[in-house]
Amino acid sequence: MARLSLPTTARLSSTLRVDPTNTTVIKTVNRLSRPSLLSLVLDWLDERNQSLCPPLLRRPDTDEDEDADDFYPPARSLSELRGVYEALQLRKGGRREVVDRVLEGDWRYGLSLYQLAMADLQYLYDHPGSLKWTAYRIQRLQTPGHEDDAEGPEIADKESVAVPRFHPSTFLQNLQAEVLPDVKAHYNFDRPKGMPLLLLRIFIIDSPYNTDLAVSTRHRGRPSLASSGNATTSFDTSRTIYIAFPDASPHIYISKSASAATSTASAAGEAKSLRALIVEGIPKALSRPRERYTLKGTSLSTKNLGAMLAVKGAGRTNAAGGGWSVYAGTETADLKADNPLQTLLPTPPLSDASSANNDEVEEGGDASSSSSRKRKRKPADPDAADDEKQVKRARAAAQARFGDAARVDDGKGVERLDVALEDPFPTAVPAPDNDDDYDVRRGTDAGEPPRRKSKGRKSILDLSLSQDDLEDISRERRRDRPDKEGEETWAPRVRLSFHGSHVFAGLRQLVEAGIVDGERMPGWMTGEEGVTAGAVRHGRIRGFRGSGI
Structure with a gap:
């Protein structure tokens, strides 16, 4: 520990060691599986990580008798210690023996902040659904033309497509300047395999120092403080925040720890305030003189990073959800064929009727024979034929509305969708006195034929209530919410929430399956709006206008 510690605004170093008896260290190591922990330890023993993850090794001038009573005697060299863990990796055993050897043997003097960061990231890679991500759009602010305009509210430049330049070292320096001076943070960058994004882990500690005093839980001369339990409050796991920077995308993803919801009210509120502080500091760290940025919510939250990259990433699926996904192919053939901007239209395939006729000719034998020219007999059961047509029609509607998206095995599942319906309740039309009034109210002449009613079964509400009952209900409840024209309307409070592994x-x-009418369902039910929460007004969902374009 440093003999003299002064408050500073610098960030925490990755070489600071945390005592292995700390509860956060024990939880972080114990939640990893045995194979993951052994693989992580072998990464710590790599030559390139020795400056940040040095184990305890026996000194050359030490006698062997001095370590005779040690349950985990130190190894003589790094290669010898690596062989010990490789032997543990080859044989079966429990996780407890690996944890005890790490915390009580080879790293008995503590784990560095870099090692804790690697352990947290390893757990995140093993359990991708442990964090909930929220997407934000990086949007440029309008440059004020006069000094008086600079003191006014910030106005986003919606027409600008500028994206800030990101340099990790400069970003961390600017971000640390936005954090409170009595708060220190440890930053660690990592790039997940198979994902085009850069992951930043931020570990926040309440301390004005950036030395060993900030992570030490031993308070010499103050035993009451050491035994009070306040020594480990600065290592709460809810203070860990992850920020994902996707490649070539104007969006960023910020995590929300699941442990914050299960913690106490004070800890959850403190973690929420720290997260808000980081969210406010990110656009300031990305900004430059006369080039300011802000973060706008996109109403998209999910635990699946793959789904986040598909909707708010840099690919062609960014604004091509639902049925529009047929134009978002990534292969070379898809770029040539599935492109609506092509000047030459592709040759249309054979129609279903032509295909059916060809099949009948092949089954009948020679096309010139009299039997092949006869019409195919109808099936004996007409209900079975109708059911088969309905099944084909439902599948065709699903293909048209969803396209190539919303597959069970596509790995882009969204687990929750919350929608609030704010449309006014439809008012009941009074019964006409005569046929002429009915034609006038319908907007048609008396000589014109009446319009054909839309297909579909009647609503349950219409079947259970009479016309007079609907008029009374509408008249009593329309006063609750007036519309823009001054008329009194009423909108019921309807909230829809869909849950599942892939909504x-x-x-x-x-x-x-024919349960939902694919021809009449709204677009937000197909995922083409790219939001997981929003309000529907006049049939359109409001959630940053869906794709944000």
């Missing part, structure tokens, strides 16, 4: 894939299966 849109489940909706697609309902359409294919």
Whole structure:
């Protein structure tokens, strides 16, 4: 520990060691599986990580008798210690023996902040659904033309497509300057395998120092403080925040720890305030003189990073959800064929009727024979034929509305969709006195034929209540919410919440099964709006206008 510590605004160093008896260290190591922990320890023993993860090794001038009573005697060299863990990796055993050897043997003097960061990231890679991510759009602010305008509210430049330049070292320096002076943070960058994004882990500690005093839990001369339990409050796991920077995308993803919801109210509120502090500091760290940025919510939250990259990433699926996904192919053939900007239209395939006729000719034998020219006999059971047509129609509707998206095995599942319906309740039309009034109210002449009613079964509400009952209900409740024209309307409080491992894939299966009408369902049920929470008004969902374009 440093003999003299002064408050500073610098960030925490990755070489600071945390006592192995700390509860956070024990929890971080114990939640890893045995194979993951052994693989992580071998990464610590790599030559390139020795400056940040040095184990305890026996000194050359030490006698062997001095370590005779040690349950985990130190190894003589790094290669010898690496062989010990490789032997543990080859044989079966429990996780407890690996944890005890790490915390009580080879790293008995503590784990560095870099080692804790690697352990947290390893757990995140093993359990991708442990964090909930929220997408934000980086949007440029308008440059004020006059000094008086600079004191006014910030106005986003919606027409600008500028994206800030990101340099990790400069970003961390600017971000640390935005954090409170009595708060220190440890930053660690990592790039997940198979994902085009850069992951930043931020570990926040309440301390004005950036030395060993900030992470030490031993308070010499103050035993009451050491035994009070306040020594480990600065290592709460809810203070860990992850920020993902996708490649070539104007969006960033910020995590929300799941442990914050299960903690106490004071800890959850403190973690929420720290997260808000980081969110406010990110656009300031990305900004430059006369080039300011802000973060705008996109109403998209999910635990699946793959789904986040598909909707708010840099690929062609960014604004091509639902049925529009047929134009978002990534292969070379898809770029040539599935492109709506092509000047030459592709040759249309054979129609279903032509295909059916060809099949009949092949089954009948020679096309010139009299039997092949005869019409195919109808099936004996007409209900079975109708059911088969309905199944084909439902599958065609699902293919048209969802396209190539919303597959069960696509790995882009969204687990929750919350929608609030704010449309006014439809008012009941009074019964006409005569046929002429009915034609006038319908907007048609008396000589014109009446319009054909839309297909579909009647609503349950219409079947259970009479016309007079609907008029009374509408008249009593329309006063609750006036509309823009001054008329009194009423909108019921309806909230829809869909849960599951893949919400849109489940909706697609309902359409294919004929339970949901795929021809009349709204677009936000297909995922083409790119939001997981929003309010529907006049049939359109409001959640940053869906794709944000």
